[in-house]
Amino acid sequence: MALRAVRSLAILSNPLRTYSTSGPLVNVSINEKTGIATATLQRPPVNSLNLELLTELCTTLEQLEKNKSRGLILTSSSNTVFSAGLDIYEMYKPNMDRYKQFWTTLQQTWINLYGSSYPTVAVVNGHAPAGGCLLALSCEYRIMLNNFTIGLNETKLGMIAPTWFAASMRNAIGTRQTELALITGNLFTTDEALKIGLVDEVVQSKNEALEKAGKFFDKFKRIPPHARTMTKTSLRGADIQALVKSRNEEMNKLTAFINDPKLQEAIGMYLESLKQKQNK
Numbered sequence: 001m002a003l004r005a006v007r008s009l010a011i012l013s014n015p016l017r018t019y020s021t022s023g024p025l026v027n028v029s030i031n032e033k034t035g036i037a038t039a040t041l042q043r044p045p046v047n048s049l050n051l052e053l054l055t056e057l058c059t060t061l062e063q064l065e066k067n068k069s070r071g072l073i074l075t076s077s078s079n080t081v082f083s084a085g086l087d088i089y090e091m092y093k094p095n096m097d098r099y100k101q102f103w104t105t106l107q108q109t110w111i112n113l114y115g116s117s118y119p120t121v122a123v124v125n126g127h128a129p130a131g132g133c134l135l136a137l138s139c140e141y142r143i144m145l146n147n148f149t150i151g152l153n154e155t156k157l158g159m160i161a162p163t164w165f166a167a168s169m170r171n172a173i174g175t176r177q178t179e180l181a182l183i184t185g186n187l188f189t190t191d192e193a194l195k196i197g198l199v200d201e202v203v204q205s206k207n208e209a210l211e212k213a214g215k216f217f218d219k220f221k222r223i224p225p226h227a228r229t230m231t232k233t234s235l236r237g238a239d240i241q242a243l244v245k246s247r248n249e250e251m252n253k254l255t256a257f258i259n260d261p262k263l264q265e266a267i268g269m270y271l272e273s274l275k276q277k278q279n280k
């Protein structure tokens, strides 16, 4: 908390610096006038989150923090998928060293995004199941285009959403709705998501979403950044601390979980069903 306060106070005195962190999987552009960064996920066909994409995103978020970013818009280069969630191939017959690196990077990406000192908006311009929904939930504000689905559907896949996935959802829609959403593994339509507060606004086009995102950032023009950041930390800090404390324990459980032959069989069948869908 104290460190964050010092860092956020520094925002008041440091001028904005320009920098480039674009990589092949995450394009980063900075609006010179507003200082707002846009990170666009670009791993076709569905922006599934593999180790390489997560590493780029994690580094981008670290750079934005270091450079005292004014804000971040997280979006997708696809017209139909924001992110299909974790890359299922990272969990299917995994190499255990890579698997551990993958989870460590996912955890750190969440810590950086959920706990960022700068304001964050997800422009959800396509489907956002599971890990895709997690990314959106980790932002402060979600603007979604119509006719897509979003939710933490892990139970439908025979998996469990980790506690910090659940905490991110609870932060947005409260305990009751989170419990219902998680046990049913529901994927919400855009309108259903709006109704329960899983997204904040529904729009018809990406341009409209970007315009609304600008209005969200404008709200902070007259708010001292340190007050904003400390308030965010007071609301989200406990969730982050809970993961920081249980990181190793979680890794041990995940390792045992992923090596269960029944789970591997289920993942294999799920991958097959996704492939079959394409053949229809």
Ligand SMILES: CCCCCCCCCCC/C=C/C(=O)SCCNC(=O)CCNC(=O)[C@H](O)C(C)(C)COP(=O)(O)OP(=O)(O)OC[C@H]1O[C@@H](n2cnc3c(N)ncnc32)[C@H](O)[C@@H]1OP(=O)(O)O
Pocket (backbone or CB within 6 Å): 045, 046, 048, 080, 081, 083, 084, 085, 086, 087, 088, 089, 127, 129, 130, 131, 132, 154, 157, 159, 160, 161, 162, 163, 250, 253, 254, 257, 271, 274, 275, 277, 278
């Ligand atoms: C304390 C410790 C104990 C806790 C234990 C925790 C246990 C682990 C927790 C795991 C949490 C998991 C989180 C996840 O994110 S799992 C991933 C869930 N995601 C999904 O189920 C989405 C699957 N995809 C889709 O529904 C559709 O693809 C989508 C709607 C997103 C897009 O549809 P579209 O028709 O546009 O595209 P296709 O379905 O045809 O897909 C195109 C190709 O992409 C492949 N694909 C899709 N999704 C994924 C994915 N998530 N990973 C890898 N690959 C994916 C798909 O197979 C197609 O491939 P081919 O072109 O090769 O056929």
